[in-house]
Amino acid sequence: MLKGLKKGALARSLWVYHVSASPCNNCDIEILDLLTPRFDVERFGLLLVGSPRHADLLLVTGMVNKKVLDRVLRVYAQTPKPCLVAAFGSCAISGDLFVDSYNFAGPLDKHIPVDVYIGGCPPKPEAMILGVVRAIEKIKKLKDL
Amino acid sequence: MNMSVGWVFFYLLVFPGFLFTSVVGLLYTWIDRKVTARIQFRVGPPLLQPFYDFFKLLGKDTFVPEGAPRSIFLGAPLVGLASVSVLSTVLLVSNMFPQQAFAGDLIVVLYLFVFVPIILIIGASASSNPISALGASREMSLYLAYELPLLFALATIIVKSGGLLKIGDLLQWQWANHPFLYSASGAIAFVSAFLCMQAKLGFVPFDIAEAEQEIMGGTILEYSGPALAVLKLTKAMLYFTASIFLTVFFWGGFRSPRDGWYHILGWLKPVAIIVLIILIKNTNPRLRIDQALRFFWSIVLVLSIVGFILAAVGL
Numbered sequence: 001m002l003k004g005l006k007k008g009a010l011a012r013s014l015w016v017y018h019v020s021a022s023p024c025n026n027c028d029i030e031i032l033d034l035l036t037p038r039f040d041v042e043r044f045g046l047l048l049v050g051s052p053r054h055a056d057l058l059l060v061t062g063m064v065n066k067k068v069l070d071r072v073l074r075v076y077a078q079t080p081k082p083c084l085v086a087a088f089g090s091c092a093i094s095g096d097l098f099v100d101s102y103n104f105a106g107p108l109d110k111h112i113p114v115d116v117y118i119g120g121c122p123p124k125p126e127a128m129i130l131g132v133v134r135a136i137e138k139i140k141k142l143k144d145l
Numbered sequence: 146m147n148m149s150v151g152w153v154f155f156y157l158l159v160f161p162g163f164l165f166t167s168v169v170g171l172l173y174t175w176i177d178r179k180v181t182a183r184i185q186f187r188v189g190p191p192l193l194q195p196f197y198d199f200f201k202l203l204g205k206d207t208f209v210p211e212g213a214p215r216s217i218f219l220g221a222p223l224v225g226l227a228s229v230s231v232l233s234t235v236l237l238v239s240n241m242f243p244q245q246a247f248a249g250d251l252i253v254v255l256y257l258f259v260f261v262p263i264i265l266i267i268g269a270s271a272s273s274n275p276i277s278a279l280g281a282s283r284e285m286s287l288y289l290a291y292e293l294p295l296l297f298a299l300a301t302i303i304v305k306s307g308g309l310l311k312i313g314d315l316l317q318w319q320w321a322n323h324p325f326l327y328s329a330s331g332a333i334a335f336v337s338a339f340l341c342m343q344a345k346l347g348f349v350p351f352d353i354a355e356a357e358q359e360i361m362g363g364t365i366l367e368y369s370g371p372a373l374a375v376l377k378l379t380k381a382m383l384y385f386t387a388s389i390f391l392t393v394f395f396w397g398g399f400r401s402p403r404d405g406w407y408h409i410l411g412w413l414k415p416v417a418i419i420v421l422i423i424l425i426k427n428t429n430p431r432l433r434i435d436q437a438l439r440f441f442w443s444i445v446l447v448l449s450i451v452g453f454i455l456a457a458v459g460l
Contacts, residue, residue, distance in 0.1 A: 050361035
């Protein structure tokens with residue numbers, strides 16, 4: 001029962017920390033759309049927080065390059081578990097048009113476990129909300145929390 | 146009324162102490178978020194949202210940063226929680242049984258109010274994070290800014306009532322005569338105490354010590370999991386307690402001018418106060434620390450001294 005309470009509470013109150021792993025800034029601007037009156041994700045308990053210590057969901061935007069990879073790994077290590085990771089935008093998922101770049105460190109899921117993929121360049125707000133719904137479904141399915 | 150040990154524990158832990166204050170305080174944070182959302186034409190979170198947040202944080206890991214003294218870092222939020230519980234108990238019990246007040250409870254209340262900024266400063270300084278230390282130094286400056294006007298506001302009502310020092314006596318004076326708010330000096334004292342409470346709660350325009358977009362949460366930056374849950378709960382309880390503080394000292398407690406249905410009207414008074422706090426919070430930008438200091442020392446302090454002089458004259 002305690003586990004159910006924990007899971008239910010986590011599913012209803014995902015606090016989002018937004019990790020900029022060398023993005024072009026388009027994804028970052030689009031994330032803020034979710035907080036506007038039109039979409040208002042605070043209805044579902046989502047909040048943007050300023051520190052990875054408070055976060056439950058890491059939104060990683062941008063193509064992870066060799067220089068920023070260390071920071072992404074450190075932010076992931078600093079986030080209290082249980083936490084989820086979303087690869088946000090085509091760059092984080094696959095590298096997009098930077099695949100052949102000399103400093104591309106590989107897709108995000110090569111380095112840290114990714115729970116949700118949100119595609120698009122940048123993703124539409126509807127796609128982001130779908131991603132959040134996927135994340136919540138994933139939490140409900142988790143066995144050990 | 147018999148004040149046996151069992152009753153004291155009941156008052157402290159269940160009603161009107163820890164349990165009652167924490168539930169109402171969390172509901173207050175819901176009112177806060179909902180009204181904010183409505184002001185911005187959003188829908189806002191559901192009623193139980195603060196409870197989800199609290200239980201979620203309880204179920205997460207807690208990190209103690211490298212180089213931070215574990216006992217101080219994790220102990221500070223617990224001290225804050227305990228002091229706010231005692232604070233709300235003293236304020237509400239003296240409202241329920243005004244004759245039971247002990248001498249000097251006003252001073253106890255003032256000291257307990259100091260605890261919350263102090264535990265924030267101690268916890269942030271113990272976290273060995275430079276940004277938290279910046280938040281702690283801002284919290285300290287802000288505390289120095291608002292404490293003096295707050296003391297003058299309380300001195301005003303003490304002078305106005307003819308030197309009563311017990312909360313129960315002050316309440317009975319207000320029930321016998323009129324709430325302090327309805328006199329010139331009392332209204333001025335209320336305005337300055339209200340602004341001090343806004344700063345004490347750390348709300349915009351005085352959320353300089355936390356400043357999410359600037360120093361990432363400042364004093365609470367390094368806290369995570371259950372420790373953060375306790376800090377959030379402390380702040381929620383302080384929210385409730387601050388509104389009660391203003392109601393008890395300036396607005397005649399939970400009793401309406403007409404006796405009989407004070408249960409409904411009286412309990413709406415603190416809600417009216419927090420809606421006012423939320424409106425100020427949502428219509429002002431954040432001040433810099435020097436602007437906040439200047440505001441409190443040159444405007445609010447002068448205002449509260451004027452109120453004090455008016456009370457001494459007898460208005």
